[in-house]
Amino acid sequence: MECFEIGRLDSAVIVSASLLVVLAGVSAWTWKHRIVRGGALYRITHVGLVLWLAAAVMQIAVTPLDCKMFWMSMTAPSVTVTTVAWTLFLMEFGPIRGLDSDRWRNPLLICLGAIMTIVAVTNSQHHALLGDGTKLAMIDGRPSLIIEGGPWYWALLSHNYAWVTVAALICVIGFLRTKATFRPLFGALILMTMGPVIGNIAYNTIGFTTFGVDSTPFFFVFTLAANGWLILNSHAMSVDMVGERYIFKESPAPILIADPGGHLVSSNPEAQAALTGPHGAQAQRAFADLLAAIARDGGIDAPAKVVIGDRVFRPQVLMIEDPVHHDRPSMGWTVTLFDVSREETITQSLREAKERAEEASRLQSEFLALVSHELRTPLTSIRGMLDMVHAGQFGDLPPASARPIAVARRNTHRLAALIDDLLDLQKLESCKLEISQEEVDLREVVRTCVEDLEGFGVRNGVALRLDCGSAPCILRTDVERLGQVITNVCSNAIKFSPDDGEVEVAVACLDDFVQICVSDSGEGIPAGSESKVFGRFSQIDGTTTRKHQGSGLGMNIARLIMEQLGGRIYYESEPNVGTTFFIELPQSATHETDVPMQTARTRAA
Numbered sequence: 001m002e003c004f005e006i007g008r009l010d011s012a013v014i015v016s017a018s019l020l021v022v023l024a025g026v027s028a029w030t031w032k033h034r035i036v037r038g039g040a041l042y043r044i045t046h047v048g049l050v051l052w053l054a055a056a057v058m059q060i061a062v063t064p065l066d067c068k069m070f071w072m073s074m075t076a077p078s079v080t081v082t083t084v085a086w087t088l089f090l091m092e093f094g095p096i097r098g099l100d101s102d103r104w105r106n107p108l109l110i111c112l113g114a115i116m117t118i119v120a121v122t123n124s125q126h127h128a129l130l131g132d133g134t135k136l137a138m139i140d141g142r143p144s145l146i147i148e149g150g151p152w153y154w155a156l157l158s159h160n161y162a163w164v165t166v167a168a169l170i171c172v173i174g175f176l177r178t179k180a181t182f183r184p185l186f187g188a189l190i191l192m193t194m195g196p197v198i199g200n201i202a203y204n205t206i207g208f209t210t211f212g213v214d215s216t217p218f219f220f221v222f223t224l225a226a227n228g229w230l231i232l233n234s235h236a237m238s239v240d241m242v243g244e245r246y247i248f249k250e251s252p253a254p255i256l257i258a259d260p261g262g263h264l265v266s267s268n269p270e271a272q273a274a275l276t277g278p279h280g281a282q283a284q285r286a287f288a289d290l291l292a293a294i295a296r297d298g299g300i301d302a303p304a305k306v307v308i309g310d311r312v313f314r315p316q317v318l319m320i321e322d323p324v325h326h327d328r329p330s331m332g333w334t335v336t337l338f339d340v341s342r343e344e345t346i347t348q349s350l351r352e353a354k355e356r357a358e359e360a361s362r363l364q365s366e367f368l369a370l371v372s373h374e375l376r377t378p379l380t381s382i383r384g385m386l387d388m389v390h391a392g393q394f395g396d397l398p399p400a401s402a403r404p405i406a407v408a409r410r411n412t413h414r415l416a417a418l419i420d421d422l423l424d425l426q427k428l429e430s431c432k433l434e435i436s437q438e439e440v441d442l443r444e445v446v447r448t449c450v451e452d453l454e455g456f457g458v459r460n461g462v463a464l465r466l467d468c469g470s471a472p473c474i475l476r477t478d479v480e481r482l483g484q485v486i487t488n489v490c491s492n493a494i495k496f497s498p499d500d501g502e503v504e505v506a507v508a509c510l511d512d513f514v515q516i517c518v519s520d521s522g523e524g525i526p527a528g529s530e531s532k533v534f535g536r537f538s539q540i541d542g543t544t545t546r547k548h549q550g551s552g553l554g555m556n557i558a559r560l561i562m563e564q565l566g567g568r569i570y571y572e573s574e575p576n577v578g579t580t581f582f583i584e585l586p587q588s589a590t591h592e593t594d595v596p597m598q599t600a601r602t603r604a605a
Contacts, residue, residue: 003058003067016057024050038092041085044109048082059145065136066124068145073120073129076156081113083160087167090174090189119152128152254313256287256335257320262295264288265332279309290315294333305344306337312344313337375419383412422553428560435478435564442514443468445479446507449486456491461499464490466506473509475587481561482585485569486516488554489581493520496579509587513567516583525573533571534559 006013027046052075059071088105123129133148147153168190175186248255254271258264264287267275274283286306293304294317306313316338320331386409388394397405450466457464493503497520508515525533534555562569567585 003062003064003070006061013057013061016053016060020050020053020057023053038089041089041092041105044085045082045089048078048085052078052082060142063143065134065145068136068143069123069130069134072145072147073123076120076129076152077113077116080116080156080160081109083163083167084109084112087163087170090167090170116156129156251336253339254337256291256337257332258291258294258335259332260295260330262291262293262333264291271337274308277309283308290335291333294335305340310341311339312341314340375415379412379416379419383409383416386412418553428557428564435481437476438479439474439476440479442473442475442509442516443507445483446486446505446516449483449490450505453487453490453494457494457503460494460497461501462494462497463502464494465502465504467504468507469509471509473507473514475514475585477565477585481565485558485561485583486518488558489518489569489583492554493518493522493579493581496520496522498522513584513586517580518583519578519580521578524575524577525571525579526575534569 023046027043027050055071055074055078059068059075062068062071088109119129128150129152131148131150131153135146135148136143137146138144149157171186171190175183175190248268251268252270254274255268256264256271257266271287274280275287277283286308290304290306304315306315314337316336318334318336320334386405389397390405390409447466447468450464454464490503490505497503501521503521504517504519506517506519508517559569562583562585565585567583569581569583571579571581573579
């Protein structure tokens with residue numbers, strides 16, 4: 001225990017102990033900061049140096065020769081671990097890869113530390129580290145050791161110098177290979193690595209000491225503390241700073257940095273390439289105008305565009321706040337120019353395609369309207385003459401002529417219905433369909449439509465059943481257009497019902513909307529067929545040999561009319577069971593009504 005007693009508390013002990021405290025504080029500080037590469041080795045270096053300096057402080061503080069030799073010996077494990085860990089750290093950080101696997105690195109440090117600890121503790125028995133000739137002498141006014149090195153001492157010295165040589169080589173290669181931005185860091189690492197070595201060489205050759213002991217750990221304290229600050233704040237070690245610098249330097253987008261007056265202060269390589277490229281004059285004018293606008297308006301409100309040659313850029317502006325005086329104006333602006341040339345080309349193509357499509361649709365609508373109007377007049381005359389012939393106004397028809405006349409009349413009626421549908425469709429698309437409003441009992445409208453279709457039902461072998469309830473169901477709507485929708489839906493239900501089938505029509509007057517349900521017993525509609533059901537010129541069975549003929553416009557017109565009336569039409573279907581169509585209108589239905597239908601749709605869902 002004698003070697004743990006401080007024999008002489010003087011300024012040397014106080015100063016060296018203070019340095020130990022400072023080093024411990026720096027080590028604790030670095031422990032809290034995440035170092036990207038070699039963080040564990042960097043911390044091990046700090047721990048080794050703390051132990052090394054602690055042994056040196058004890059060597060200064062004790063006075064007996066054997067105690068000074070003991071503490072001098074105990075510096076051997078820590079100096080070995082510190083030197084090797086520092087070199088391995090530089091291997092991981094620098095351009096030379098070595099023992100960068102925990103499989104080899106950690107066992108190496110543990111073995112070296114354990115071996116040197118055993119040698120140091122047992123030195124008094126074998127004197128292989130410090131020889132018998134080690135003695136005390138007055139150096140710098142205090143008793144200090146004059147070392148006689150044993151074989152282990154010189155082996156350890158050679159071993160540590162070999163590792164330090166590797167460390168210095170790594171720093172030199174890193175200095176030569178790295179970018180100019182990071183060369184000051186590697187230059188500092190070279191000085192930090194060689195500083196303690198110079199101190200140790202001076203100790204072993206000319207006896208240079210600090211407080212009468214080897215000055216190497218003291219050199220290491222200052223260099224490693226400075227090194228810690230440099231590394232933790234270096235662009236080479238900080239992920240966020242490296243990332244920020246990488247974004248600025250390597251970004252494919254031009255980046256400009258301007259002062260508050262809108263003057264260009266810095267630019268990344270991509271922006272410089274634009275300024276020096278074939279369109280450099282245009283880029284210079286565009287950048288100057290952009291920065292002037294930013295300075296004048298305090299930013300860019302609208303997504304402005306910058307055109308340079310055949311490239312189009314959209315600028316993103318960020319204000320640089322004053323980090324010290326937040327109440328003062330900004331320090332400037334960063335402007336990132338994102339290349340949107342491809343997007344602009346696609347947008348322009350889509351815009352042109354949209355214009356062509358709208359023009360084609362307009363011409364189609366005009367053509368349909370023209371053809372429909374031109375066909376209606378002669379068709380009306382033909383249909384009138386056929387009706388007169390069929391009624392016998394030109395004499396009795398021979399039996400052989402009666403059937404052809406009946407077929408011609410039936411097809412003129414079909415053609416007239418198609419023309420009417422085309423005209424309605426054209427009016428709906430151009431928003432020229434006139435909608436009138438009158439108060440009506442919905443039951444009467446539905447009853448009239450069903451009565452008009454009874455003959456069609458009889459011809460198709462389908463019975464119509466009506467359930468209107470007993471209470472009136474009053475609403476304001478366009479009776480003619482609503483009747484057109486009901487007729488279209490009911491006639492479709494009849495067409496798609498089997499022989500001896502039944503179509504049920506029901507009227508329900510609910511809280512704030514009315515509902516008409518038309519149910520058939522047909523084959524049903526396959527799932528996902530809404531676009532065909534309500535599409536234009538389409539049917540579920542689109543083949544040329546389909547059973548049910550028609551233009552495919554009826555349900556499309558019905559849907560458009562319901563939208564004009566402020567309602568909606570939809571269906572529910574089950575294969576081989578049948579389909580139910582729902583026609584819904586708010587009780588105060590007008591073509592401007594939307595809000596009541598929200599309730600209707602919610603309840604229907």
